[in-house]
Amino acid sequence: MQQPILIGVDGGGSRCRVRARFADGTPIGEAEGGSANIFSDLDLALHNILSVTREALAQGGLGEEDLGRCHAGLGLAGANIPSLAEELASRPLPFARRAIETDAVVACRGAHADADGAIAILGTGTAYVRRTGKNFTSIGGWGFALSDQGGGGYLGRAALVAALLAHDGIGPASELIRLVLDRFDGDAARLVEFGGEARPVDFGGFAPLVMDGADDGDPVAMAIVAEGLFHVVAALTRLLALGAPSIVLLGGLAARYRPRLPATLQPYIGEARGDALDGALALAATLADGKRP
Amino acid sequence: MQQPILIGVDGGGSRCRVRARFADGTPIGEAEGGSANIFSDLDLALHNILSVTREALAQGGLGEEDLGRCHAGLGLAGANIPSLAEELASRPLPFARRAIETDAVVACRGAHADADGAIAILGTGTAYVRRTGKNFTSIGGWGFALSDQGGGGYLGRAALVAALLAHDGIGPASELIRLVLDRFDGDAARLVEFGGEARPVDFGGFAPLVMDGADDGDPVAMAIVAEGLFHVVAALTRLLALGAPSIVLLGGLAARYRPRLPATLQPYIGEARGDALDGALALAATLADGKRP
Incomplete structure (x- = not known):
């Protein structure tokens, strides 16, 4: 049996990054593309996520037929908005399994090598995450209209x-x-x-x-x-x-x-021990491990 | 020859008001309708301005054939944005003549019975106008994204x-x-x-x-x-x-x-000596007087 592929996605308003590797850690590829802002355009976000994923797979000689063994960890800005999360859950994606967290949560996983800790994202917007075991407490990151102070x-x-x-x-x-x-x-x-x-x-x-x-x-x-x-x-x-x-x-x-x-x-x-894509891959690994239903 | 009709329009984001009277001061009618926000929807704004004007004219037994002798003073939120003012100027309207100022400027005309003074509009947004003779100095009123402090x-x-x-x-x-x-x-x-x-x-x-x-x-x-x-x-x-x-x-x-x-x-x-519609009518009167080209 072919081993599972892990797909890590870090999707935000300005760009979408994807890193692909095999479950045993062997790298496959990494690619970057346009916006994956599910708040402003869900269809475009999903389109970009898939096309960047295909690009990352292609770097390792993989193709369309391999999407079905992909376990995708999606870190997406806006995933904490219930209506968006629901809408997203209802859309078909060609992956074997997927798990979705906010971009801030996967960044926290990545920065602390999937261990406890906290992060502050100080970019165009601002968001903060504190992790204790399985609990992620988010602060801020509610978007530009009402939040993002200091960004x-x-x-x-x-x-x-x-x-x-x-x-x-x-x-x-x-x-x-x-x-x-x-x-x-x-x-x-x-x-x-x-x-x-x-x-x-x-x-x-x-x-x-x-x-x-x-x-x-x-x-x-x-x-x-x-x-x-x-x-x-x-x-x-x-x-x-x-x-x-x-x-x-x-x-x-x-x-x-x-x-x-x-x-x-x-x-x-x-100092960061890894990036958001590492965190998204750690999220994907929870699917492949069967730790997450 | 029939005497000119003056139309005063006060158009903002939530509603559009129109007051019509003859040049000699005889009242014709007054009506109110939907948004006349040229910033968010110019076509809708023009449509509402015309339909509310027709309603005001109808109250005095006037109709479509009288639009051509109307001198309209339009006080419109957003009229200080050059691109909108240009776009507005290029659109046909069935009036004999028209003059356009911001809603804040016509409110200043109205509040001081077309004499010198100043106003502060403290509503959903905020805007300030100081009039000295023919000069109107506007402060604030730049819209919600960057202005409207205290509104x-x-x-x-x-x-x-x-x-x-x-x-x-x-x-x-x-x-x-x-x-x-x-x-x-x-x-x-x-x-x-x-x-x-x-x-x-x-x-x-x-x-x-x-x-x-x-x-x-x-x-x-x-x-x-x-x-x-x-x-x-x-x-x-x-x-x-x-x-x-x-x-x-x-x-x-x-x-x-x-x-x-x-x-x-x-x-x-x-204290106010008149309302924004009085100010819009005063603007319209400058057209009928031939004071304004």
Whole structure:
């Protein structure tokens, strides 16, 4: 009998990554493709997951006929929304079995090599997970409309808001404000049009400007980062209160926030022992082991 | 020759109102209908404007053949967005002439009987206008994504954000939080689903809870209202700095904010001498007078 194939999927708003290996650990392939955001487009997400999976399998000389022996661990942003999870469960996928968790939960599995611990994802959005045995406690990660405090989308949007306030003579001007308005040729109406259509990742494009500004002592940038940091520190503190022995910081803003954390938190920050795809593969392994019904 | 008809339109996200009168002041009729939000649906907005206009004309026994002698003053939310204004200008309307300003500008005309002054619209959104002669200076009113600080949508969304933070053990709990979560049967995921689809007016449905909570000393509600008030006071102060002799507060939250304003601002708060439809008619009159090309 052929051995099972494990498929690890890390799917988020900007891209979908897949790593495939045999149950005995032999690597098969790894590929990357477009968005797997089940919140904004479930059909597109499933399409991308499958096409990236096929690509990863093809790297190891495997094809369509092997999908049926795949055990897929799917880490998907939005999987914590019950209606989406239900909708997802009802859709056919050609895999032998599948298990679904949020992208944050599989990232936590990966960062701690499937052992206990906690993570903070500080990227376009923000999300926090504390694992104790089989229990995963999620904090934040509720999406841009009501959550994501301190994430790149949040910082970038705050910069645009500050630019409008300055434009209206209400808020303070600064070099950051000038740089932001310059991106719209100084035209506030164009900034507003951008803001009305922007996705979190589009707002996030301004986050580096904000972080750089804060490093350079720009007062508006410092105020925006201070507010983001306040939220990040509150969430990290909550993870420690839940008993987390160490917290791994992940995401594009991890390196920007880490030196800003108070000294009391620094000793608890750990290094990742694996990535989200390792975590998704660990989830897939629970299927192949028969540990999970 | 038949005398011109003046049509005043006040169009916003939740409804469109029209008042019709003859150029000599004789009333014709007044009607109300669905949304005239050119930002979200220009075709629907134009359709509603025309059907409500027909209804107002019909009240005075006028009909389709009279549209051609109508001079329409349109006060429309979103008219300050250049791309929308262009699109709107390119669409045919059966009126003799038309002039378009934002809903906030016509409200300022109306509140001060077409004389100089300033207004603050404190409704689902917030917007401020200072008029000096032919110059209208707008502050805020850039829409929910980046502006509207202190408005009902803003306060309501802040309450949902606070409820999620409390749910996650990060933010403080309070009676307000309990009332908000109760609306979703205590299910944070349902709150998130609501928040992901909610329009500003949907978030605004929670604003009365927030204002009532602040009146009752609820600490979370007080913090949310204090932040909104900070923005309102900053904008009112800016209007005074621009030389406004008095400011009329309009919108559903005007009565809730007024007693909260600092004593230094109270002497500048005035009473409205007319409504937004009066202002739209004053705009229409500039067309009939031939004052405006």
